Amino acid sequence: MxxxxxxxxxxxxxxxxxxxxxxxxxxxxxxxxxALEADLMSSMAMDSVARDYPQHVINCGxxxxxxxGTAAGLALTGRKPFVHTFTAFAxxxxxxxxxxxxxxxxxxxxxxxxxxGVTACHNGGTHMSFEDxxxxxxxxxxxxxxxxxxxxxxxxxxxxxxxxxxxxxxxIRKQATSIxxxxxxxxIGKGNVLREGDDITLIANGIMVAEAxxxxxxLEQEGVSAAVIxxxxxxxxxxMLVKNYAEKTxxxxxxxxxxxxxxxxxxxxxxxxxxxxxxxxxxxxKERYGQVGTQDFLQQEYGLTAAAIVEAAKSLI
Numbered sequence: 001m002x003x004x005x006x007x008x009x010x011x012x013x014x015x016x017x018x019x020x021x022x023x024x025x026x027x028x029x030x031x032x033x034x035a036l037e038a039d040l041m042s043s044m045a046m047d048s049v050a051r052d053y054p055q056h057v058i059n060c061g062x063x064x065x066x067x068x069g070t071a072a073g074l075a076l077t078g079r080k081p082f083v084h085t086f087t088a089f090a091x092x093x094x095x096x097x098x099x100x101x102x103x104x105x106x107x108x109x110x111x112x113x114x115x116x117g118v119t120a121c122h123n124g125g126t127h128m129s130f131e132d133x134x135x136x137x138x139x140x141x142x143x144x145x146x147x148x149x150x151x152x153x154x155x156x157x158x159x160x161x162x163x164x165x166x167x168x169x170x171x172i173r174k175q176a177t178s179i180x181x182x183x184x185x186x187x188i189g190k191g192n193v194l195r196e197g198d199d200i201t202l203i204a205n206g207i208m209v210a211e212a213x214x215x216x217x218x219l220e221q222e223g224v225s226a227a228v229i230x231x232x233x234x235x236x237x238x239x240m241l242v243k244n245y246a247e248k249t250x251x252x253x254x255x256x257x258x259x260x261x262x263x264x265x266x267x268x269x270x271x272x273x274x275x276x277x278x279x280x281x282x283x284x285x286k287e288r289y290g291q292v293g294t295q296d297f298l299q300q301e302y303g304l305t306a307a308a309i310v311e312a313a314k315s316l317i
Contacts, residue, residue: 134262
């Protein structure tokens, strides 16, 4: 059950502090959680957790592949490992370990990948990953998520404690735009319809959900009725929801802080071509690497804005 927050507000808490608070709470409750970091303790607000609970937090250093192997071994002992590093390192740098140690062996490890897409900001092109979800969704058993705000992040983290298997969760580190009111709950594998519409459907995830909602408001002023879906589970994608809204509105625009290849746009296109082929556009990063800049600058630079979504939508009307 979801309830929307007032439009345009920022979360009261940074996403990294949601994660650190979750880990600390699980430790205090006596759960078998163990958190692993790759020299990014302060980046994810884990310093105080490590200081207070040194037996439950391991800093493996700048060795992301080794972190994954260590987590796999801990999972075999009955612990519940949560690994955090930046998206670039949680995907391309340690892909073989994700394949061999986690997915192939069906180990119970949760990977938290932060600094999603352009939100890496001042870390620049080497740390700014636009291909990460496309890499991980190709693994046979992976579940791939991108959380939208602090309310969703907290609820999904709680669920992951009780779920077995390899889950890969993408997030930003700082404050997100509030989309959901406190008390909202979420079902992994099911998209959330945030706004109904009859003329076109905007399917978004991550920071692009707020942009899609703003685009829908702008389109409404021009007489275009746009539905908005938060597709926070990339894999397994909610195929029935995509099919239903394709049949209803006959036009689709996907919106992602990721490459247009192998991410949300590709996943939606795969559903459409097999079930209900309709015209679609993909708003996302097109054949470019990252660079240094503020988030606002980078969203403008890469066309990850409400204005870009409106333009894409109007090209289909």
